[in-house]
Amino acid sequence: MHIDNITLKDLSVFTGQVNVFDLINRSTTHLGTRQLRHFLTHPTRQYEVLIQQQEAVQYWMRHQDVWPEVISNGTMVMLREFFESNDGLHYKPSSWLFSLDATIQKIFNKNAYSLLQFSVMHLIDLVKGLAAFNAIEDEHTPALVLQAQETFAHLLREPICREMLDMNEHTALRKLMHAGYNARRGLKKYMTTVFDQFAHMDAWFGMAKATLDLGFVMPEISNEQDIKLQARQLFHPLLQQPVSYDIGLGQEQYMLFLTGANMSGKSTLLRSLGLSALLAHIGMGVPAKAYAISFLDGIITNMQVEDNIFLGESYFFAEVQRMKLTAQKIQQSNRHLVLMDELFKGTNVHDAYECSKAVIQHLLLHKSNLLALSTHLYELYEELKHEPGILFRYCETVIDPTGNYRFTYALKEGVSNDKIGFIVLKNEGVLDLLTYKKDNAGSV
Template sequence: MVNDRITLKDLSVFTAESGGGVFALLDHTTTQAGRDQVRAHIQHPPDTYEQLQEMQDAIRFWADNGNLWPEVISNGTLVMLEKFFEAADNVSAPPSSLNLLFGPFLQKILNKTDYFFTQFSLSHLSDLLKGCTQLAAIPESHEVPPLLQRELEAIKEELKHRLTPELLAINKNTPYRELATLNFKARREIKNTTYRLMKHYARLDAWQSLARATQKNNWIFPQLSAPLPASFEAKGLHHPLLTHPVSYDISFNEHQNFLLLTGANMSGKTTFMRALGVGALLAHLGVGVPAQSFRISFLQGIITNMHVEDNILKGESYFLAEVKRMKQTATKLQEPLPHLVLMDELFKGTNVHDAYECTRAVVEGLLNRPHHLMVLSTHLYEVAQHFANRKDILFAYFVTDTAPDNTYRFRYELKEGISNDRIGYRILQQEGVIDLLKKHD
């Protein structure tokens, strides 16, 4: 799956909104390196259906066996080891016999910092090896999925280094002469091995983090299917960033691959589309999704047309930015594998007549792309009416209750059909804008 920066921004993946965005929900890592891996995984999800299946199996394993995760390794462990090996170039010769004999006394008196740095660093190196040893032993007692198996086998191979037994034996009672000798050997001999182990651990940290997110949020693992035929079915789907979310049921496929949403402003259309996008993204990370049931075919990518920005330095208007984003979308949809396309109120940067003509033309073109799944929200009632007889379009709207006294209430319920609700003027009145403008000094 390939998602660009605009899509991730539209779906509030890395923003500070709502307590940190979707990324914050997924981040249960124990190390900064693991956190970086989660971020990279979101930016570059699995490329193929087969890779996604393997990733989901690995994350599911940690969801079922979280108690196997070693607690001996912390973020401080990896940070300390980085500093330890960065200082390796300063150690040019092994400790002398005199140094080994009087080392503890001299180091404590003359250079406390180096003494404790050596002691502390080697204890962290020992902790890393202990944690990795625990991980490498998991296949001996549990059936491990292929992706995780390969990672653990790689760790097991790295642990065959000749210094591993000596480093594993380190404890608080280890004599200084042993520490001094190991300090020299480790910096010269096991640096690259340690860095490789840290990379393996970071990947595993990311996977167990995604598993914890699934469990903590009570998400369910989705059913995945091959790219074609394209399909998206969900029951009880909701947006994970909302405190009191509304659940949605949705089902569309290659026979009805276009969902046209209508409804009043603020009735819930944008939130619904974001819920679809976030659900699809989570599924393609191998993570659970916020739903009662969820089935999706493998997607090549998610494309959003929600919030575009004009570029004053280039002299580009908002409307031109919208057109360019639509051009990018059309280019992507020439690819054979399916995408999920989410379009929110197209062509807001022009007048109503132009918006209608442009939206209608775009929809007619998109309907010639049956392998992709597409959602368009619009408050242009005329667009929905123009396509009302198309059998390949699903029509749905969000209910708004209105009263004779110009009050209104959003129910955020998704219903089948087309809405003709128009409450913009009522909102203007209710917010007191009309009254303010009528006042005179």
């Protein structure tokens, strides 16, 4: 699935003081963290691979309690250095010169010698941890986990690894040095693949832990021709007290037309749709009670467009360019989720109305995509109310006769023309601050 940096930014995946990546990253090492980042920036474009990744996450949901904590982030950092550096011991373990050289190193290069000893202990931890991975019993071990286990098995079949399974901190120092000497020369050829497979396992474990800890649900992902997104009690995971939504888009109604006052929750709903789709497409759980989605070719957002003063581009031109890219994407392939928040904010109301109407009417021609648009231009309803492909919803604001208002954030059927902009301006005292005061007249 394709996703670009603008969409990742619009969805607060990596940016912001509070972001999605920090929320879901439960990996135990930097290798797993890096792999999770790769999953989010480069979701697989193959349905079969996605299902396999989902199965790998579900596997670790079943086995959270047996993750081998003996493999720490420090273990992976030390071992990468261990296999890339020279230990300074130049003789074979069978040679009497090895013991002499080790003694000399211990006396005259204590720091390097201690580091070598420390690294060997981490290697023992790795070997024992990988053995624990392969000892997990599960009749339904998924293909990707089996692939990782086979990689670990190749390493564990080496004689030096079998010896290390019986070693610990009480093992004689000379035996540890022998083990380190043999391991560096005999196991290095395995380590790139082992680290890579461990990174995947760590990422899947972290995704499984986040799914369980955050109360997410594993989504149903289909590859059928008819496109859909069906969610029950969908919520935004970054909010402390989120309001949930029931929403359904599909072959019959494939565009959401969302209205409501400022701050009523429109943008939050759009971001919830985008985030849930992205998380589903990396194989982990999503913030909902039930969720089903088609395998998508991509997610495209038009939400926080930025102008470019260095190129002399206005905000409106930047909006048009982003919409142009959106059009190109859905022309190249179907099955996108397109999220649009307040189109054409960079121009006057009349232009925004005409541009929005034209874009919506053309987008409706692309029935194999899922589309969601939020807007203040409720007048568009009269132009679009007879379009069968549009689902009309609004985010509720309760306004009493005195002008007081409150947001329920509830999603209702229909269209809203609620306007609270002037009320907010007045309540915040802006007009009072701008009121001309006679007392200040003489000070000018």
